Amino acid sequence: MTGCGGNGKKETDKKTLKMGVTNFADSLEPTENYFGWVVMRYGIGESLTKFDEKMNVTPWLAESWQISADHMAWTLKIRDGVKFSNGKPLDAAAVKASLERSFAKNKRAVTFFKYNEIKAEGQTLTIFTEKPEPNMPGFLADPLFLIVDVSAEASRNFAKEGPIGTGPYMCQSFVKDKAVMVKNPHYWDGEVPYETVEIPSIDDPNTRAMALQSGEVDMAVNIAAGDITLFNDKAKFHIDRISSLRTVLARINQKGILGDAKVRAAFISACDRKVYNEVILKGTFIEGKAPVPPSMDYGFDQIQDPNSYNFERAKQLLAEAGWKDTDGDGILEKAGKKLTVDFVVYNSRAELPIYAEAVQADTKKVGFDVKIKTVDYNLIDKMGINGEYDLLISNITTANTGDPEIFLNWYWRSNHSGENPQNGSGYSNPALDDKFAQLSIEFDRQKRRQLIIDIQQMIVNDGAALFFGYPETNIISSTSIEGAKMYPSDYYWLTNKIKPAKK
Amino acid sequence: MALLTKDKFLFGLYTVLVLVLAGFALFAPWLAPYDPYDAVMRHSLQAPSAEHVFGTDKLGRDCLSRILYGTRTSLLMTLSLVGIIAGIGTFVGVVSGYMGGKVDAVLMRIVDMMLAFPGIVLAIAIAGMMGGNIVNTILALAAVSWTKYARLGRSLTLKLRERDFIAAAVTTGTRPRQILWRHVLPNILPTIVVTAAMDIGTMIIELAGLSFLGFGAQPPTPEWGLMLNEGRQHIQTAPWLMLYPGAAILIVVAVFNLWGDSLRDILAPQRAN
Numbered sequence: 080m081t082g083c084g085g086n087g088k089k090e091t092d093k094k095t096l097k098m099g100v101t102n103f104a105d106s107l108e109p110t111e112n113y114f115g116w117v118v119m120r121y122g123i124g125e126s127l128t129k130f131d132e133k134m135n136v137t138p139w140l141a142e143s144w145q146i147s148a149d150h151m152a153w154t155l156k157i158r159d160g161v162k163f164s165n166g167k168p169l170d171a172a173a174v175k176a177s178l179e180r181s182f183a184k185n186k187r188a189v190t191f192f193k194y195n196e197i198k199a200e201g202q203t204l205t206i207f208t209e210k211p212e213p214n215m216p217g218f219l220a221d222p223l224f225l226i227v228d229v230s231a232e233a234s235r236n237f238a239k240e241g242p243i244g245t246g247p248y249m250c251q252s253f254v255k256d257k258a259v260m261v262k263n264p265h266y267w268d269g270e271v272p273y274e275t276v277e278i279p280s281i282d283d284p285n286t287r288a289m290a291l292q293s294g295e296v297d298m299a300v301n302i303a304a305g306d307i308t309l310f311n312d313k314a315k316f317h318i319d320r321i322s323s324l325r326t327v328l329a330r331i332n333q334k335g336i337l338g339d340a341k342v343r344a345a346f347i348s349a350c351d352r353k354v355y356n357e358v359i360l361k362g363t364f365i366e367g368k369a370p371v372p373p374s375m376d377y378g379f380d381q382i383q384d385p386n387s388y389n390f391e392r393a394k395q396l397l398a399e400a401g402w403k404d405t406d407g408d409g410i411l412e413k414a415g416k417k418l419t420v421d422f423v424v425y426n427s428r429a430e431l432p433i434y435a436e437a438v439q440a441d442t443k444k445v446g447f448d449v450k451i452k453t454v455d456y457n458l459i460d461k462m463g464i465n466g467e468y469d470l471l472i473s474n475i476t477t478a479n480t481g482d483p484e485i486f487l488n489w490y491w492r493s494n495h496s497g498e499n500p501q502n503g504s505g506y507s508n509p510a511l512d513d514k515f516a517q518l519s520i521e522f523d524r525q526k527r528r529q530l531i532i533d534i535q536q537m538i539v540n541d542g543a544a545l546f547f548g549y550p551e552t553n554i555i556s557s558t559s560i561e562g563a564k565m566y567p568s569d570y571y572w573l574t575n576k577i578k579p580a581k582k
Numbered sequence: 583m584a585l586l587t588k589d590k591f592l593f594g595l596y597t598v599l600v601l602v603l604a605g606f607a608l609f610a611p612w613l614a615p616y617d618p619y620d621a622v623m624r625h626s627l628q629a630p631s632a633e634h635v636f637g638t639d640k641l642g643r644d645c646l647s648r649i650l651y652g653t654r655t656s657l658l659m660t661l662s663l664v665g666i667i668a669g670i671g672t673f674v675g676v677v678s679g680y681m682g683g684k685v686d687a688v689l690m691r692i693v694d695m696m697l698a699f700p701g702i703v704l705a706i707a708i709a710g711m712m713g714g715n716i717v718n719t720i721l722a723l724a725a726v727s728w729t730k731y732a733r734l735g736r737s738l739t740l741k742l743r744e745r746d747f748i749a750a751a752v753t754t755g756t757r758p759r760q761i762l763w764r765h766v767l768p769n770i771l772p773t774i775v776v777t778a779a780m781d782i783g784t785m786i787i788e789l790a791g792l793s794f795l796g797f798g799a800q801p802p803t804p805e806w807g808l809m810l811n812e813g814r815q816h817i818q819t820a821p822w823l824m825l826y827p828g829a830a831i832l833i834v835v836a837v838f839n840l841w842g843d844s845l846r847d848i849l850a851p852q853r854a855n
Contacts, residue, residue: 305627305815
């Protein structure tokens with residue numbers, strides 16, 4: 080009896096994988112918001128290209144690609160023998176339909192590139208662009224451009240039931256709290272080890288750690304800094320931690336009180352970021368300075384931060400800007416107005432409220448009154464676009480195209496009439512816009528690198544954002560499974576390389 | 583006689599304890615070894631030691647100081663809340679009971695409506711809509727808690743209304759306002775006070791609960807519920823962050839409940855007989 084029960088359990092263990100994640104998506108519609116990330120992370124969708132461990136662009140659904148002599152067209156060869164999870168073969172026409180769908184449904188698509196025409200012939204896809212697009216292969220790796228079977232949409236609600244993609248798993252059921260994946264019988268790239276994958280969304284980082292400790296899940300992503308030491312037992316857990324491509328930053332709204340360059344510089348100077356990262360977050364974050372993290376080769380060390388921690392300078396700048404404490408409450412005033420700023424944060428990443436509270440405590444010492452407003456993650460994108468904040472915290476991946484151009488563009492290129500919606504801060508620097516214009520058509524790697532360094536230095540000089548730090552990211556897995564691996568690009572969590580450990 | 587003395591002794595004892603707690607709140611600035619807002623981040627998450635008796639939190643603030651100041655926050659919030667609900671509730675109840683008729687019907691239907699909602703859930707919804715801060719939490723809990731006093735005030739007034747001294751007052755031409763103020767209120771006050779005293783403990787927990795959920799006090803306010811929530815992130819690595827605020831809530835609630843009970847025994851001796 081006991082033997083039977085034991086065997087039975089092992090059998091299900093080998094057929095079911097449980098992955099504890101944090102999920103921000105309300106639906107699995109890949110073109111809505113950033114939900115495509117989730118579709119890719121859950122192993123449903125794949126894109127034409129993929130980033131490897133070093134952020135090089137490698138073939139995925141596209142086997143190879145090349146740019147035309149005039150730099151205005153990219154030709155991609157679509158891999159033969161790939162099938163969607165409904166059995167329909169993947170050809171260039173299906174890819175074309177899927178790309179056009181992404182462009183039609185999400186405004187973010189045109190911030191990557193604009194096309195005049197997409198041509199499909201057999202397995203050959205040609206994209207004619209409006210202007211030269213040096214980084215096209217990297218763009219196509221973005222989850223927004225993951226390939227779905229558009230013709231299947233007639234009989235399937237992608238948002239609720241998940242799209243038909245080419246990934247190793249397909250969606251069986253999805254609600255925000257829990258997704259269940261099943262094996263894709265038509266998968267093209269090797270064997271799919273699990274029949275079922277259960278993906279509970281455990282948004283609270285400590286609960287996620289406990290779920291992994293108790294064996295409720297086999298693997299979990301992004302265990303919080305303070306909890307990593309709980310998994311040091313190598314016989315039980317495997318920790319895969321790498322420095323990510325992410326930056327934790329606070330966008331600074333220049334239409335409010337922080338529009339005054341001196342006040343902004345004072346605010347940034349008042350924050351002792353070294354202590355936040357090294358002491359409070361126990362060194363799981365690298366101290367922030369510039370937009371692009373040091374894990375990528377874009378001149379981190381040569382960028383000078385005029386607003387590094389300097390308590391006295393912060394006080395002096397505020398005095399120069401005319402702020403004084405007239406009523407003795409420790410908060411400065413000017414023309415009857417208090418030096419109060421709203422700091423919008425969300426909680427699903429453990430470090431965000433910690434940074435916010437540390438900033439609140441530090442800036443209070445020089446006379447700021449920081450009001451922390453905690454909101455749901457789904458409101459963050461909209462609040463950022465509408466500029467409904469003084470400071471707004473974000474944990475952003477800087478190189479989702481393998482190159483930080485898009486990231487820098489989104490948040491800091493001028494947005495005069497809604498042409499660059501992600502920049503809702505009112506920040507605008509014509510000299511910087513010129514650099515962006517040069518960067519967008521530059522093909523030479525060295526020149527690109529130098530332009531990106533220049534751009535970063537200008538952003539830092541302007542105090543356009545408060546760069547907190549650069550996180551490590553991790554997947555921690557039980558030793559009963561193997562192959563769980565964290566990539567810098569953060570799109571590839573569930574793959575068919577994750578399988579039961581051989582014992 | 584002996585029983586009465588024991589009641590009085592206990593009441594005295596618990597009153598002393600309540601005063602001690604009130605003393606903590608009043609004299610927090612002198613008792614606390616550090617400034618509760620002073621974040622010495624290099625001393626983050628230190629275990630309890632001679633220097634920091636209850637340890638430090640994630641920003642290096644002294645937990646003992648924060649708990650002492652938390653007494654202030656909690657007691658102030660709770661007393662204003664209980665004051666508001668007892669005041670408004672009793673007023674509505676007395677008016678409703680004395681006037682009767684349409685006024686009574688309308689007021690009591692409103693009370694019925696409020697009672698039909700699950701209290702704490704409605705409070706969460708109200709606090710969530712108004713945005714989290716201390717005042718809004720108090721208003722949210724007040725909105726769902728006053729009904730109890732309205733019911734109580736009404737039934738006590740109904741009983742009194744039939745008494746001869748009220749009839750005498752009516753016959754001698756006393757105005758309704760005077761009757762309510764001079765004759766009704768003093769007679770129902772002891773019961774209301776006892777109920778309010780016994781409510782203090784519950785309200786401390788409900789306020790801390792809302793703060794724990796993020797609808798009440800906001801960082802960096804030293805508030806026990808909020809401190810529990812902040813400590814939750816470190817429950818496995820720095821358990822003192824939850825232990826001491828939790829113990830503080832336990833002790834204060836226990837003291838106020840015991841005090842409320844003993845007050846009831848004093849003010850309503852017929853129950854003891």
